[in-house]
Amino acid sequence: MNERRMMSGAAAILAALVVASVVLGPLMTGSIVFRMSENAIDQYRGSEVISLVLIAPVLLGAAVLGWRAHASAPYLALAGALFCVYTYVTVIAGQEYRSYDGNVERSFPLFAGMIAVGVVIVVLAGRQIAIRPAVIPPDRARNTLAGGLLAMSGLVGIAWAGQILQVYRGTPSTGYSNSPAIFWLIKLLDYGFVIPVAILIAAGLWQRRPHAFEAGTALACFASLLAIGIGAMIVSTTAADQGSLPIAYAAGLILAAAALLLIAARLIALATAGPRHPETKGRMAPSTGVTHKRAA
16 A cells, blocks of 8 residues: 555544544543543533534545545645644643543543554655655745744744743733643643744745745644634633623634635645746655656
8 A cells, every 4th residue: 555545544544533532522422531620621622623523524535635646635634633643642641630530541542542643644644745846836925824934933932921921920820720731731832843843944935945835834734723723712611601602703713714724725726736846856756656757
């Protein structure tokens, strides 16, 4: 079996595991009881809605398109897999095991398996993207993507720095007091991984490095899914606190989510259909055996 079909099979498996985790989790049957504050559990309920209605379909779509050798499949698979790795690392390591009752540790094999399958997909999808000749994006798209990645990094970095300063000053939020583990874990993931990778890709875009646009597209797709998940968390906690959610607030979040998905779709279209760098052609695709001829 070649790598493309291995990626497709792994994406289908991860989609099934995502659905299983949602069915067993706080959103539906509650068979998995998290060791977290009620506020943190409300946030995860919102994330599980997105996992069920968006992440699982994205992974299934990647599986089908990958089987058909569609160029967009690796981007969908990579974005969905990164979302799962990020999310389920927080599920395992973000619990307050000594502070709250629960049984989430019994589901460690499920969540660890999802992370492992997600990592496999990231590697396989990344290879599928890398073996294609690098795209030559329009300057406007390249600069906009670089600026967007830096803006995202700056906004997240500043927001998290403000929350950390509150802790240092001895005035942490109620959420931090109830669930400090998840607080620090998210800061670690973003400061230690997401933000540095975004900055490196932005620098590559401005230097016109081959495959920088593809890498930026994949990260932007992941960031779009993550932003939608965060929005769902806010919706869930707001609805739980107020008993209902203002219609205008919900509509605004839906429109923002739609805009993010449209941007991600446009980036994927540019990354898969644009002109290619001649110097990256002529590479043999190990999974397909197809050689791209060098431009005359």
